[in-house]
């Protein structure tokens with residue numbers, strides 16, 4: 561369907577699919593397993609507090625962790641003070657960012673009460689002022705060709721030496737009423753951001769008032785695409801859970817890239833599948849059960865290495881429902897066979913050995929509920 565890899569400023573990505581920031585989920589270990597399946601053009605850290613980075617607080621540094629394999633990487637900053645955001649952007653460049661992103665979409669009170677995240681959609685001059693200041697800062701710490709090569713990842717390329725580019729991630733606007741009256745600010749904001757040197761925008765097709773419910777408004781994303789008129793790429797985002805959803809989003813909006821968040825948490829191979837579908841019309845065979853179990857074990861192992869056993873156990877307990885959504889075959893699911901016993905075993909696992917033993921038991925055919933006894937209806941919470 562004529563989809564090409566995404567060009568973000570000077571950088572040509574391997575694909576046009578991006579892993580979204582999902583605070584508490586899209587950590588280095590998770591980004592690694594998505595990248596290992598393939599298809600990820602760019603991944604992003606969860607939102608980072610520039611003050612936390614500059615003060616060197618342990619939480620911020622953990623969230624900003626990256627490595628040579630985790631490239632290309634976007635580092636996402638939130639806040640409302642142009643000078644602090646600029647200092648945060650410099651920090652990100654000095655710590656391996658391939659792209660810096662500004663969060664203009666977070667609806668959470670903790671962020672909006674301090675005028676950051678999607679609160680910026682209510683004060684466009686502030687939003688554009690922050691972006692302009694960050695672009696200027698990035699220009700003052702441009703990378704040499706050698707420095708670029710270390711942060712591109714094997715499959716991406718860069719046109720020349722120069723600054724790390726800036727992207728912004730936004731929602732359609734704050735109020736539902738504005739969107740429905742045709743007064744969403746996102747088209748206008750995207751155009752102004754392009755004017756000050758932002759190289760791409762991601763649009764989550766919901767208003768702030770919608771939070772994460774209601775249907776994604778593809779028409780709202782399409783309006784942003786129309787308004788920027790090809791000057792910078794627009795990346796569509798929201799509710800893409802299958803390769804076909806990605807194709808639909810591109811067809812309906814004309815966006816140049818697709819960002820996937822929650823869909824990837826249960827299906828880390830979704831980028832591989834979606835890219836294959838977009839470029840060849842074929843979806844590769846689903847990973848085998850052994851491969852899926854190995855993937856969960858690998859996530860857990862990486863988490864133990866990157867953090868510690870306590871944190872890794874906490875993460876695997878809260879994530880197992882997500883992973884479990886795609887563990888069984890269609891036939892087993894049709895027979896209403898579930899993985900409740902596996903989920904319970906992992907949630908109550910006292911230590912790492914118990915997690916690995918449960919995964920192994922499941923792989924060998926155990927820890928499944930009997931046909932008709934269990935239906936995977938629950939929607940795991942994020």
Ligand SMILES: Cc1cc2nc3c(=O)[nH]c(=O)nc-3n(C[C@H](O)[C@H](O)[C@H](O)COP(=O)(O)O)c2cc1C
Pocket residue numbers: 580581582583584606607636663665666729764772797798799800819820821822823942
């Ligand atoms: C629990 C949670 C945390 C999120 N954290 C971030 C974040 O740190 N930065 C951000 O830009 N978006 C964040 N988002 C929004 C996602 O990046 C994405 O825009 C949204 O979930 C819609 O895409 P999806 O349907 O593919 O998940 C978060 C979403 C959820 C559900």
